[in-house]
Amino acid sequence: MKRRGCLVAAILALVLVAGAVFAGGMFGSATVEEDTPFIIPAGSSLTTVANKLEEEGLISSANGFLLRAKLLGGNDPIQAGEFALAKGMSQGEMLEAFQSGDVIRRFVTIPEGWPSIMVFEKLMAEPLLTGEIDVPPEGSLLPDTYDFERGESRQAVVERMQAAMDKYLAEAWAKRKPGIAVDTMRDALILASIVEKETGKPSERRMVAGLYSNRVKQGMLLQADPTIIYPITKGKPLGRRIRQSEIAAVNDYNTYTMVGLPKAPITNPGRESIAAVLDPAATSAVYMVADGTGGHKFAETLDEHNANVSEWYRLRRQRGEME
Incomplete structure (x- = not known):
């Protein structure tokens, strides 16, 4: 009985190995050879993303990536943004990052006492932001460090700065001394x-x-x-x-x-x-x-x-x- 149990375990192990080999061949593989940024434009479908990954040499097969996502990837949609694909990253890890929205965050710092014209110039000089803005009203921006995504609008960043000032000012005013x-x-x-x-x-x-x-x-x-x-x-x-x-x-x-x-x-x-x-x-x-x-x-x-x-x-x- 002991020998039969060992034989069954060995057969199961071979089946699992064969299945893994078959699945690997069926799904293709990731080929991220160095840390690489990868951008998913807004509105992109999973098919578009898979084709882009293959075109940029980050996976071996777009069809394999799509099949793997369908069978093993869950139902969460992918999200737009810029993602950091690490060297040796698997296809499963890629998909998980795309679905979780684990995008690269960048930062812009507004020092205390900067006038709005200097904030305007700094945002306009940031090449990873998009769109035009007017010089914000003086005093409307709370000096701080703010994160942003590649391709985000400058207006969206300004609105976060203004919302932060409105929130802090209201909170501080409520605690003012008589x-x-x-x-x-x-x-x-x-x-x-x-x-x-x-x-x-x-x-x-x-x-x-x-x-x-x-x-x-x-x-x-x-x-x-x-x-x-x-x-x-x-x-x-x-x-x-x-x-x-x-x-x-x-x-x-x-x-x-x-x-x-x-x-x-x-x-x-x-x-x-x-x-x-x-x-x-x-x-x-x-x-x-x-x-x-x-x-x-x-x-x-x-x-x-x-x-x-x-x-x-x-x-x-x-x-x-x-x-």
Whole structure:
């Protein structure tokens, strides 16, 4: 009996091996010799995909691939996109990837404080995106890293950025502290855009927000240099010193010649600048000047501020930055 059992097991093993050989011959084989991107256009049928795989030398037989998919591949439809076919990948693994939508994701990063014109230029320069877009409204995009697929529309990416800003702003507004300087989400966004451009130090954001909040509440001129620059460059770096004529310019943005907030944001503020405006530091400061380290010195009185300004000029003379 023991010998008969061994014989049966051996016959079964031979049958399985023969079946595998037969199936392999019937289905053909994958021939992915190196990691290869493979694109499935929208609306492609399985037959179209099989033929494309064969044409690109990634399988030995389109008909075999189709037969295997019909018998062993399940009923899930294939999805469009760009897929990464790894070296040595089997036909079954290919089909599973196509059905699961395991596409290659690419990324675009929008830094905090980038104006919309620079976001526009970056998206238009991305060759893997498609379609035209207008420059998005200033302040409508949340700085972050976003993924996209090859062939996706630029407009779709912009809409994700805008949806992210709408969502975050609404959530942050709901948690705002009482007594803040702004009454609407729109004004919070505008003030946050000034805070974003006024300091490159994350640790200073709430203090800068507190200072500008004090000025808003007291009806003082905000006198924020970035609001002078925005109408000139649309938020891009000016690349030179601000001219006296520009300081004196009267427009809807220049807070040296108007009381209150600009008519619109001057950049796309990040989460932390928005949060700072909605929970500013408790301070009586209404003046600030650069301190030479990338940050600022804050003052409550004009005399104290003038002393800080004199110190800043002294540092600039030492560095040879003043004529």
